[in-house]
Amino acid sequence: EAGVTQFPSHSVIEKGQTVTLRCDPISGHDNLYWYRRVMGKEIKFLLHFVKESKQDESGMPNNRFLAERTGGTYSTLKVQPAELEDSGVYFCASSYGTAGSGANVLTFGAGSRLTVL
């Protein structure tokens, strides 16, 4: 099966510009998560979708970040306007979402590295 795919793999933008990151989860996975890792720090939770609904967005840093998951398939994470501290690697992960062995295992994408200059 196809894994979790993310695009772009690397984006370099200037402060104040806008960037949109995309994540295509594994087909059939209801749960979609966004995480961010700043250099040398933990993989930090941003938000969680169940299908098209935001289950938990407590990790979103501020209102410059907007995540959507139209139709419960792929998701986008937009940063507008970008600031220097937004630099990092943004990971997307998905999981089945039903009870049972293996259902809760997160499968990660390769990440989108964002560099804000």
Add this chain to the structure above:
Amino acid sequence: GENVEQHPSTLSVQEGDSAVIKCTYSDSASNYFPWYKQELGKRPQLIIDIRSNVGEKKDQRIAVTLNKTAKHFSLHITETQPEDSAVYFCAASIISGGYQKVTFGIGTKLQVIP
């Protein structure tokens, strides 16, 4: 919310030696503890996990232990090989039905010296 502490942040071992990474968590409701390995330039991948009703789990050269009372869990890698070199993340999660919120540790960069 949950807080996961992980140490050491870096670890160098000679090939063939053992490596141990330790984590603590704060929320006693956490019931699932996965470990992820991220090789350079690649995605984090699950290598082993343990649930709160189990104290120890082993898979070939990798083992995890969990002490619920002390809120400690550890990863043990025996007979390390150069391909074990990577960043390892511990995590604590509360699973409710099919949904979960995973909190990660800071990561441990393991270097296995040939």
